[in-house]
Amino acid sequence: MRDQGGGLRVTIRDVANAVGVSTATVSKVLNATGRVSEETRKAVLDAAKRLDFRPNAMARALQSSRSSSVGLLTDDTYGRFSLPLMAGVTEGLIAHGMSVFLCTIDGPPELGATHLDALLQKRVDGLIISGRRVDRLPDIDLSGVPVPIVYALSQGPEHGVTLAPDEKQGARLAVTHLIEIGRRRIAHVTGPERFRVVRERAASWRETLAAHGLASDMAVLNGDWSQRWGHTAVAELFDGRPEAEWPDAVFCGNDQIGHGLVDALRERGIAVPGQVAVIGFDNWHVLAEDSRPPLSSIDMNLPALGREVGLTLMRMIAGEHQAEGTTRLPCTLVRRASTIGPVG
Incomplete structure (x- = not known):
């Protein structure tokens, strides 16, 4: 990625590689969250300064997020589709210090409501709703949910944001x-x-x-x-x-x-x-x-789809507008x- 001056933008991964730590550790240092040793904290800050690392607008917006976590609710009990999707979601978000909670909701409506309440009590910053079929909305009431939602491999509402294979x-x-x-x-x-x-x-x-x-x-x-x-x-x-x-x-x-x-x-x-x-x-x-x-x-390409789902949700959490309707990603x-x- 290039910065506004035309040069290559230094990423959080570059800082992590320079210090020899994970991107999650770099995120903790930069956002002043979590436990990190003083030695590591100093090494990360020095590397960020040396590399002229400047978080983009999305990352700055995420620094004020409530929990640095999102929830993934799915009715795909067997994990045939949800597990590779989640692997991609996690890969897309980990570089920004975000974690993912997976909850299966294949059962009575009360199960979905229970998991949804638990995630909201954890103050997740957003939700991903995934299913086994792209023409059916999972049986869960999402009305009034106060966080951004992205739908993946599932039917989304008319004015929702949905990603699916082409x-x-x-x-x-x-x-x-x-x-x-x-x-x-x-x-x-x-x-x-x-x-x-x-x-x-x-x-x-x-x-x-x-x-x-x-x-x-x-x-x-x-x-x-x-x-x-x-x-x-x-x-x-x-x-x-x-x-x-x-x-x-x-x-x-x-x-x-x-x-x-x-x-x-x-x-x-x-x-x-x-x-x-x-x-x-x-x-x-x-x-x-x-x-x-x-x-x-x-x-x-479910992992790639998952990465894009995670990044789309992150942009929504940061306040960026996303096009409503279904975005289809290519198969190979x-x-x-x-x-x-x-x-x-």
């Missing part, structure tokens, strides 16, 4: 990759149609095929988010069709479906990716890398052997 862009990446490796009959096997992400990805599948002059005579196959459904879907795709009409690629709505689908193809003696290339969505490493062959997938393609063959 589902349509991610689906476009998947289908474009299949087209670029020479596939032309690309099927789509996905989750329940009631999910907005399912409808968005399916729309992007159709649009991307059409943009490349391709059409699919196969309907979107909807099932549940499971390996069992991926396994079952193979029968619907291949049984009763002459081999010339088989799909030569399948775009799966998540990695669980993709994993099950690859298993069923292998059992039938259909080569992946030789005869049929398969790509999933989510880049859930435990499934994608355990698949035989390993599954190409679309990564929603992770190539593995299920579309490009053995690697190495």
Whole structure:
């Protein structure tokens, strides 16, 4: 980052590296909070002076925060999405001396209310609300909450600030990759149609095929988010069709479906990716890398999303206005052997 004079701005991390301490320790010294030895305090202040460290306006505003902490409330009990998101949130905030309290609210409404009350009693400076679905607001009453709120992987209110992965862009990446490796009959096997992400990805599948002059005579196959459904879907795709009409690629709505689908193809003696290339969505490493062959997938970059969520909330705490509505962050393609063959 450059300062107003055009030079590179010295960051709190630079000061921490110069002294050999954590950014949290530097923040404690600069904000006169927490316990730090006199020797460390002097070393930090000397380094800050030597490096001409000047906190930006955001950091100065945060110095007056009540607790240097934020709360993350989620109904994602399994942590499939909330844990990588929180890792990114923590990374984005730790350099500014902010800590994060994680509370799960998957249960009766009273549970969410209890956790919310506890966080407000701790005088958190802001809240992050996260969920398992981007088309559903977690069951918690946030009316009258006196601190800024950012929504992530969850439906936010009309005038709220929400960050989410760009589902349509991610689906476009998947289908474009299949087209670029020479596939032309690309099927789509996905989750329940009631999910907005399912409808968005399916729309992007159709649009991307059409943009490349391709059409699919196969309907979107909807099932549940499971390996069992991926396994079952193979029968619907291949049984009763002459081999010339088989799909030569399948775009799966998540990695669980993709994993099950690859298993069923292998059992039938259909080569992946030789005869049929398969790509999933989510880049859930435990499934994608355990698949035989390993599954190409679309990564929603949840840690990066979390970092941006944390920094957005920090700017709101500092009094900076943030655009209302949903901001979508790009997904990335992770190539593995299920579309490009053995690697190495």
